Amino acid sequence: MPVEPLSQQEIENRIAELPGWSADGDRLTRSYRLGSHFAATAMVVHIAQVQEELDHHSDLTLGYNTVSVSVNTHSVGGKVTELDFQLVRRVADLAPAHGAS
Numbered sequence: 001m002p003v004e005p006l007s008q009q010e011i012e013n014r015i016a017e018l019p020g021w022s023a024d025g026d027r028l029t030r031s032y033r034l035g036s037h038f039a040a041t042a043m044v045v046h047i048a049q050v051q052e053e054l055d056h057h058s059d060l061t062l063g064y065n066t067v068s069v070s071v072n073t074h075s076v077g078g079k080v081t082e083l084d085f086q087l088v089r090r091v092a093d094l095a096p097a098h099g100a101s
């Protein structure tokens with residue numbers, strides 16, 4: 001079944017259940033702070049593994065002790081879909097193990 005863009009209302013309802021995440025235009029975004037640059041690098045690799053598993057990929061920015069995640073669905077012209085929320089949920093679940101906040 002092809003994935004459909006979510007309505008603005010659906011996006012707002014669902015993002016409200018994900019502390020720290022924002023619906024920024026047609027993207028779901030969050031920046032994390034970590035205890036070291038190496039810890040941030042490890043989190044990027046972990047997210048990359050999940051993205052391969054899901055076959056859904058965010059834009060990841062590795063900074064100094066920071067990781068920024070920004071995602072939408074390319075195949076529907078860069079809108080937010082259920083696939084983006086699935087990835088965001090997985091990132092939110094793995095973040096505590098990396099000491100990310």
Ligand SMILES: C[C@H](O)[C@H](O)[C@H]1CNC2=NC(N)=NC(=O)C2=N1
Pocket residue numbers: 055056057058071072073074075076
């Ligand atoms: C062929 C492959 O399944 C597609 O190109 C996937 C890969 N990862 C993707 N990631 C994102 N964010 N959007 C997509 O539409 C997408 N499509």
